[in-house]
Amino acid sequence: MAMQESPVKTVKVRDKGPWRRRMWMWIVAAGLDVYILGFVLGLQxxxxxxxxxxLRESHAAELIGLQKAGIGAAAVCYKNIDADSVPVWTLMAVGVFLVMAGVAVRIVTIRRSASLD
Incomplete structure (x- = not known):
């Protein structure tokens, strides 16, 4: 009695370059860089x-405003802080979004590779 060999199941392995395999790491790294940049700019x-x-501490401007009989130094400071906070919070939000996008790309690639098996 001769044994028959079962057909070998071949799996296609897609050859991806190092950029495509580690794309999610690049996205996460870029997101962390942008977030840290926003944080550093936010402390200036x-x-x-x-x-x-x-750090919205403008005690010096408030004290000068009180000593100089209401010259509005504190109001100008808070306007400047509000104007400077828009790019800071935008950079921080973009950084968080990029990190989440990188993690999502990683999850999608894991699921795609698991479905090929």
């Missing part, structure tokens, strides 16, 4: 007596 003071968009 908005003026000589003003706080920063992430």
């Amino acid at each position: 003071p908005s003026g000589p007596l003003c706080g920063s968009p992430l």
Whole structure:
């Protein structure tokens, strides 16, 4: 009695370059870079007596405003802080979005490779 060999199931392995295999890492790294850039810019003071968009301490401008009988130094500081906070929060949001997109790309590639098996 002769044994028959079962047909070998061949699996196609798609040869991807290193960029395509690690694309999700690049996206996550870019997202972290953008987030850190937003954080660093957010800690920069908005003026000589003003706080920063992430640390809104403008006590010096408030004290000068009280001593000079209401020259509005604190109001100008808070306007500058508000104007500077738009790009800071935008950069931080884009950074978080890129990190989430990189993780989503990784999940999709894992599921696609699992469905090929």
